Amino acid sequence: MIWVDGRIVPDQALTISVLDRTFEHGLGLFETLRTWQGGTPLLDRHLARLRKSAKALGLPLETSALPDLAAVTQLLEANGHVGDAALRLTLTGGVSDAAGATLWMRSAPLPPSMITGPGAVVDFGSWWVDPNDPLLRHKTLNYWRRRSAYQDARERGFDEILSVSAGLNLWEGSRTNLFFVAGNELVTPALDGPIVPGIMRELVLELAPSSALEIREVTNLEPNDLQDASEVFLTNSVRGVIPVARLGDLSWDVPGGPRTVRLKSLLSEWLNEGGTTS
Structure with missing residues (x-):
């Protein structure tokens, strides 16, 4: 299950136009973060970075399309996560500088450690x-x-x-x-x-x-x-x-x-x- 447009939907329900510039030239942005004790203390910072990058690179991003803590909670419940989880936000390039971008959020179990030893x-x-x-x-x-x-x-x-x-x-x-x-x-x-x-x-x-x-x-x-x-x-x-x-x-x-x-x-x-x- 994913979160998109304020709703929780199955993965396959997400549709993106073939005209989206993500497919033409790889345009788009993403953010990865995680929950801590079920909360998202870094969510606002990630969203601010996403907005700043979208503006700098000319990608359309509607503020109303951004998730909040309630959206995170709904997504975690829909996916049955127990304990903390990883989150990823993806923003496509849109069909133009002004419109057509799609933003969605998915969740997953926390990844294993990057390291196998003490450092x-x-x-x-x-x-x-x-x-x-x-x-x-x-x-x-x-x-x-x-x-x-x-x-x-x-x-x-x-x-x-x-x-x-x-x-x-x-x-x-x-x-x-x-x-x-x-x-x-x-x-x-x-x-x-x-x-x-x-x-x-x-x-x-x-x-x-x-x-x-x-x-x-x-x-x-x-x-x-x-x-x-x-x-x-x-x-x-x-x-x-x-x-x-x-x-x-x-x-x-x-x-x-x-x-x-x-x-x-x-x-x-x-x-x-x-x-x-x-």
């Missing part, structure tokens, strides 16, 4: 990006390069792969944002680079001061810059904080040090309390 094993160097490509800053349906980079990394025994640009600058994972701790600083690539403005990334930056960390967003991050990193982690809206055990030739004996653990605790409290902290 992620991360590669870089084979997924090259152009820093001036505007599509890299949005969750577009034109996802083939990210998907193939991730699948190739998995086949070679890695959990994730980071994008790189000329000069061997590191940017983001195929489905994650990158952070590292050096001293009292929390460092991450800046949003004016070729990265998706991750929702979990945003939340980590909001909560970092409560963990006595100073934030530094950088536009130039090379592998050597991580030599002094005491902790490295990735973020993802469904999986939260993912500690890193090895990145290229660098490794950390205890993935997820005290700063990472503290941030994970703050995030868990915020998310499980519905977007508030005591």
Whole structure:
């Protein structure tokens, strides 16, 4: 069952025009998120990002077509989910800049962990990006390069792969944002680079001061810059904080040090309390 146009309908009831630009040129957007203790504390942030991307890329999106918590609840009940679940919103490209887009939401069980050990094993160097490509800053349906980079990394025994640009600058994972701790600083690539403005990334930056960390967003991050990193982690809206055990030739004996653990605790409290902290 899916949610579309304010109704819960069977999957096969969804119809999309063959003239939709999704089929012509791969136009469209998506958002993935999850429930926490049955609530959706990040839903409004995902919807805001969807609206912003649709406006920037010229995709028609009616505000009335967006789901709310009641829609999520109805969908989870219709699909018989017990416990928390993953959600995906998909927006097609529409038949023109002004009309014809379709937005729907589906649910699924939470996916398995991205990692099999105590920390992620991360590669870089084979997924090259152009820093001036505007599509890299949005969750577009034109996802083939990210998907193939991730699948190739998995086949070679890695959990994730980071994008790189000329000069061997590191940017983001195929489905994650990158952070590292050096001293009292929390460092991450800046949003004016070729990265998706991750929702979990945003939340980590909001909560970092409560963990006595100073934030530094950088536009130039090379592998050597991580030599002094005491902790490295990735973020993802469904999986939260993912500690890193090895990145290229660098490794950390205890993935997820005290700063990472503290941030994970703050995030868990915020998310499980519905977007508030005591």
